[in-house]
Amino acid sequence: MNRFQIQGLKQDDFAEMVAEDVERALAHYDEAINKPTMVSVGKIAGSIASAVTLLSPKHQRAIDAIHADLPGLASKFVRALAAEAARRSEAGIAGVTNPPTTPLADVEPPSLPKSDDLESMLIEDWAGRVAGSTYLEEHLRIARSTLHRWQRRGEVIALRKGGRKHVFPLAQFVDGRPVAGIRDVLSLITNPRLAWLWLTRPSAQLDGRVPIDLLRQDQVDEVVEAARVFAPG
Structure with a gap:
């Protein structure tokens, strides 16, 4: 540790x-x-x-x-x-x-890497703190069965690491549950890596604010609309 x-x-x-x-x-x-x-x-x-x-x-x-x-x-x-x-x-x-004006509002957020580029990048270099199911069970009291159910339903972002192992960004959890809105974002930005990168970077669609911060404040509708604008295609 x-x-x-x-x-x-x-x-x-x-x-x-x-x-x-x-x-x-x-x-x-x-x-x-x-x-x-x-x-x-x-x-x-x-x-x-x-x-x-x-x-x-x-x-x-x-x-x-x-x-x-x-x-x-x-x-x-x-x-x-x-x-x-x-x-x-x-x-x-x-x-x-x-407030109506913020320093970030006047700054154009940097463009995000393409999905193909993300696949070749080490998760530890861009995703923030991540953890596997064992850590989540021991420290956040999230049962493996619950975590896997959330994963199947698209309610939590799981990043594949290596062959079949998945890790989970910790910033998406509040009080032992994924924040509301993750499922909606994943339905629009279907690549989990791209979805998480977008969620954790200042967004032009949100005047430079960070989407995951807004989801943690229950501002789901605004984030989902921004994801719809950003979504490829």
Whole structure:
């Protein structure tokens, strides 16, 4: 097991745990910091820690390779975050989950590889964290029979690895179940690899937002319509 794997914890629970630890550390070492700022810092730290665990091993190793530069990059991120917060506050859109304008909205998402190219790519290099049925049964309490039933019905994305073995991207599960909308997306984008790649990348059809993030927020209709526009043919 690598150091990013979280046993017995959901991603949201892990983020909350990190946030609480950061808040306690701030309270201990900086008595002058106010409570709202303390909570915000904890939430930022927890969200980043959780997001890193969902990266592919390749991208995790890339981050490891530049650890000396991380403080500077983190400072740039915080300054950009503060500038965006100030912009939203001045525009009167603070607290809006999806404001009318976002940095991603003005950026054209990169084109996705073709299906044939995906088949030759290592799953670990692009799919994020994946796991087999044994891991899902032990850590998410998903019985093999249930997993196979979901797979037959197209309710879960299974990526074939090697001959007959399948692995399952972990980001598609919430509370031990696949998020709603996976079946609809697979009915439109029938290649599982292409479907998962589309789900996990900023989508031009969604103004640069990431489809799987929206499905995890129960915004199914919008994602399905975007998949219909994207679907080959």
